[in-house]
Amino acid sequence: MITVLIFASLAGVILTLPQELLPGLVDSAEMQFGGIESGQTASDATGASLSSLWSYSTVTEDRYDHSLHGDQHELTPYFQDYENITNITAQLGSTAYLNCRVNRLRDKTVSWVRRDGEKIKLLTWGLHTYSNDARYSLNFEHPNNWKLQIKYTQRRDQGSYECQVSTHPPKVLSVRLNIVAPVVEIIDERGASVHEKFYKTGSTIELKCTISQMPQAQTFILWRHGDHMLNYDTSRGGISVKTDMSSSVIVSTLFIANATPKDSGNYTCSLGDVATGSVLVHVLNGEHPAAMQHGSGTKDLCSLNLVLLLASLTTLLNSLSAAHVR
Structure with a gap:
């Protein structure tokens, strides 16, 4: 000019x-x-x-x-969402997606690496996967998202990942993956965790299961008696499951009407293969009424122990009386 x-x-x-x-x-x-x-x-x-x-x-x-x-107009690649995807939370056992949206990529290449301190492990290069772990793959999403997919997440997957663009020097987007495991508990009427419950023959078994710390919504809760699944059991009759999704904590309640001693055993409430809660159920006949309960396990467990102690003392006294007679 x-x-x-x-x-x-x-x-x-x-x-x-x-x-x-x-x-x-x-x-x-x-x-x-x-x-x-x-x-x-x-x-x-x-x-x-x-x-x-x-x-x-x-x-x-x-x-x-x-x-x-x-x-x-010497245009260089840049990350579209640099400040929005630095932290990702995934549920244990679910599929995690780590986004990397790159604009103006041109002839450059995008790669994903796993960083563990000073160690760097190559996971993907372009559209190709270089990890020996088949759970890792590159799931490209048009037009510019070089998304890393991790199936069946495990606790060891938690850590730092980097999306790199092959500029000089390389452009790097760091992503922290957090793995959260749901907490499954079987509770009593007061909301306290319980591991053993007692019922009288002919009563209705009522087991309440809560699932918390779930970053991803999931509604399928399985109830089992031993190895037998109860959710769709129509052979016995009197079995129903009610699930409440109205709050951040999922509550699933199992009802079994007209309980018999055959209904005794271990009951589990599970969220797939991710987390499980269990309770041991005793269905007793009327000969020990003090052991029957429909509420807290602590008080009634003491009652059962007292009954067993009295029975043991009675047996001992009978043995002593028999020996004295001889």
């Missing part, structure tokens, strides 16, 4: 010069640009010279602008 201004100023000065000075300028122009063609006047030569000067300045300006244009 400075060159253009100089030539424009020079052209203005030349046009205002007295006519007697033009021949000298024309002679100079002849030396600079090859002379005056036949039939041209000095004025024509001057115009041609100015035209040549202007053409030269225009070419120079174009080259300068082109160079400047190239500098301004």
Whole structure:
């Protein structure tokens, strides 16, 4: 632009010069640009010279602008969501997705690595997976998301990951993956965790299971009696399951009507293969009424222990009486 201004100023000065000075300028122009063609006047030569000067300045300006244009539009890749995906939380056993949206990638390559202190393990390069763990894969999402997929997440998957773009130096997006395990508990009527419950023959077994710390919504809760699944059991009858999803804690309640001693055993409430809670159920006949309960396990467990102690004392006294008679 400075060159253009100089030539424009020079052209203005030349046009205002007295006519007697033009021949000298024309002679100079002849030396600079090859002379005056036949039939041209000095004025024509001057115009041609100015035209040549202007053409030269225009070419120079174009080259300068082109160079400047190239500098301004040397576009490099950049991360679209740099501040939004630095922390990811996934549920144990679920599928985790780590997003990496890259704009203006052009001929560069995106890779995922796992960082453990100073150690770096390559997971993917472009669309190819280099991990020996088949749970890892590159799941590209059009138009620009180089998404890392981790199936069946385990506790050891928790840690730092990096999405890298092959610029010089490489552009790096760090992602922290957190693995959360749901907490499953079987509780009594007061909300306290319970591991053993007692029922009387003919009563209704009621077991309440709570599932908390679930980053991903899930509704399928399995109830089992030993190895037998109860959710869809129609052979026995009187079995029902009610699940409440109204709060952040899932509550699933199992009902078994007309309990018999066959219903005794270990009951489990599970969230797939991720987390399980269990309770040992005793269905007793009427010979030990003090052991029957439908509430807290602590008080009634003491009652059962007292009954067993009294039974043991009775047996001991009977043995002593028999020995005395002999």
